[in-house]
Amino acid sequence: MDRKFSEYAAIGALADPVRRRLYGFVVGRDDGVGREEAAREVGVPAHTARFHLDKLVEEGLLEVDHRRLSGRTGPGAGRPANVYRRSATELAVSLPARGYDLVGHVFAAAVERSLDGAPLPDALAEEAQAAGRRDGAAHHRKGAELDRSAEVLSARGFEPTRVSDALVLRNCPFDALAREHTSLVCGVNRNYIGGVLDGLGCAHTTARLDPAPHRCCVRVEESTSGS
Numbered sequence: 001m002d003r004k005f006s007e008y009a010a011i012g013a014l015a016d017p018v019r020r021r022l023y024g025f026v027v028g029r030d031d032g033v034g035r036e037e038a039a040r041e042v043g044v045p046a047h048t049a050r051f052h053l054d055k056l057v058e059e060g061l062l063e064v065d066h067r068r069l070s071g072r073t074g075p076g077a078g079r080p081a082n083v084y085r086r087s088a089t090e091l092a093v094s095l096p097a098r099g100y101d102l103v104g105h106v107f108a109a110a111v112e113r114s115l116d117g118a119p120l121p122d123a124l125a126e127e128a129q130a131a132g133r134r135d136g137a138a139h140h141r142k143g144a145e146l147d148r149s150a151e152v153l154s155a156r157g158f159e160p161t162r163v164s165d166a167l168v169l170r171n172c173p174f175d176a177l178a179r180e181h182t183s184l185v186c187g188v189n190r191n192y193i194g195g196v197l198d199g200l201g202c203a204h205t206t207a208r209l210d211p212a213p214h215r216c217c218v219r220v221e222e223s224t225s226g227s
Contacts, residue, residue, distance in 0.1 A: 014061070016052065018042060018044055018048065018052055019052040019055065019056060021042045022038055022042055022049060022052050022053055022056070023056055023061060023062070025038055025041050025042060026038065026053075026056075026062060026084050026085060026086060027085075027086040027159065027170075028159065028161050028170065029085070030085075031085075032065070032067075032083035032084060032085040033083065033084050033085070034081050034082065034083055034084075035049050035050050035053060035081070035082060035084075036049075038053060038084070050082075053082075053084050056084075057084070060087055061086070061087060062084045062085065062086060062087055063084070063085055063086070063087045063088075064082050064083065064084050064085075065082075065083055065085075066080035066081065066082060066083065067080050067081065067083055100173075100174065100176075100177070102131060102156065102173070102174075102192075103173075103174045103177060103185070103188060105127075105131065106124065106127045106128050106131055106188060106192070107124070109123075109127045110123035110124040110126075110127045111123075113127070124184075124187070124188060124191075125187065125191045126191075128187075128188045128189075128191035128192040128195065129191045129192070129194060129195035129198070130195060131192055131195060132191070132192040132193060132194060132195020132196040132197075132198070132199060133195040133196070133198050133199035134195075134199065135152055135155075135156065135195075135196055135199060136152055136195065136196040136197065136198060136199020136200040136201075137199035137200075138199075139151060139152050139199070139200060145197075145200065145202040145203075145204055145205040145222070146162065146165070146166075146167055146205060146220065146222060148200050148202075149167060149196060149197060149200060149202065149205060149220055150162065150167055152196050152200065153167070153169060153193065153196065153220070156173060157171055157173040158170075158171055158172075158173060158193075158216055159171035160220070165221060165222040166219055166220060166221040166222065167219070167220040167221075168215065168219060169215060169216035169218060169219070169220070170215050170216070171215065171216065172185075172189070172215065172216040172217070174188070174189070178217070182211075182217075186209060186211065186217040186218070189216060189217055189218045190207055190208070190209055190217075190218050193207040193218050193220060194206075194207045197220070204222055204223050205220060205221065205222055205223060206220070206221055206223045207219070207220050207221075208221065
């Protein structure tokens with residue numbers, strides 16, 4: 001099959017809202033997800049989840065292997081179950097999500113200001129914060145600070161996952177740039193996310209650098225004080 005056609009088919013596989021929710025749940029888990037758990041999370045019958053998960057495997061967006069989810073072995077442990085996880089495939093349409101338009105606007109605005117005499121590092125920090133504040137301020141849903149932060153960052157492709165009183169951001173939307181210009185892009189990430197928290201009016205949530213392989217360098221945490 002033509003590679004471009006295959007990519008279009010994979011994109012089309014995510015047009016279904018149930019399939020998108022299943023895909024989002026599976027990619028949020030490092031250890032893989034069984035059909036029944038995915039069905040419960042999304043609120044659909046197990047046979048419906050199976051159909052959509054297998055379609056995502058067919059289109060190359062998920063991989064499937066087999067293991068006993070009970071953790072038991074030997075006689076009586078039951079048959080191995082299908083376990084789904086994100087595949088290594090990265091489509092041209094950006095799965096995982098990429099956001100080079102956002103970082104490009106930040107860099108362009110900062111460079112323009114630097115041509116007028118502003119120090120470039122300061123301009124980058126301020127433009128990233130301003131972009132984050134705009135995104136945060138445009139979000140009008142109510143709820144806990146971490147929940148609202150996750151909603152905004154999810155829309156920008158950071159794939160936030162709640163871990164205790166923090167958000168781990170499983171995807172860097174600026175991944176290719178970050179690999180080549182790590183310090184620069186990580187600073188933009190931190191300032192952008194800090195701006196999001198400001199725009200949301202978060203008083204008890206902070207963004208700090210916490211670099212690790214295969215995820216965003218920033219961690220969002222509930223702070224212990226209102227500062």
